[in-house]
Amino acid sequence: MSFTPEPGTPLAVYYAETRPRTGAVLSRRSLGTLDPVTIGRYAMTIGATDPVHYDPAAARSAGYADVVAPPNLLAAMVEWGIGTPEDRLQPDGTPVDGDVPVGGGLGLRVMGAGEEMELVNPVVAGTELVLETTLEAVTPKQTRGGTCVFVTTLNTFRSADGAVLNRNRRTVVLRNPAGES
């Protein structure tokens, strides 16, 4: 049985605008060079103590070219480079023009719902990163928590020479603003 968000709601507007873009490449861009400080900070923040994340000599002894990122570092980064100016952030803090279309200006609530990651090659410091984002699916659902739309994007991270590092299918769930159905 098909289901669509209640007409007239922000979620219905979002669904009508976004679903036709299914299959489109949303962006393809260079992210710059992954530096060792970012890898070390990420590792420290999640509590990973393996020296391969901090010490180039330990990483080389383990067979890596330089310090290596924990498995989901690329997936976890919300913004690369200097990021979005504050006047381009929505009231909930999410960037208007982020990699995942979150309905800029509609006030939708967004949360991560899951991810499918293919970790093709280790990600080491000094790698020049290129990211291509494709909109894979826009699916409305009625859940116990109310009406929502699940959005899945495929993020393919490559090094500058074209080698695939990660293929990540990320799903977020969008809901109407608090107080709306």
Next chain:
Amino acid sequence: MSDNFRVGDELPRLRHTVTTFQLFRYSAVTWNPHRIHFDEPHAREEGHAGLALHSHLRAALALRCITEGLGPAWRVTNVDYRLRKPVYAPAEVVYTARITVIDGDSMTVELSEESPSGEVGFEGTARVSTTGAAT
């Protein structure tokens, strides 16, 4: 290498206390300005019961359970997880990794996260391999 493991083996559990400091630092290092992770009044306005753990932080902790349990000879090659319930900081979370398939140099591991309420809020699977553990 997989001879050391049997289907049904559970890796050492990862018990971790997620603090609001950790949420702040995770937002900072991932350059994530989403307010539900650092602005509690806003998070509650959105219907949350407090500051929400980042989905990727929960995944990172679950993956630590694997990488620390198996050691450097193994590399995570595939991960698939779903979030069933939000968890709010501060929180004591426990991650479990159980081997469900052994196939030559690869294994499949089932992941779950138990929150203070006893509910499973995160579940998934990961594939690990000894092939290409480093390059």
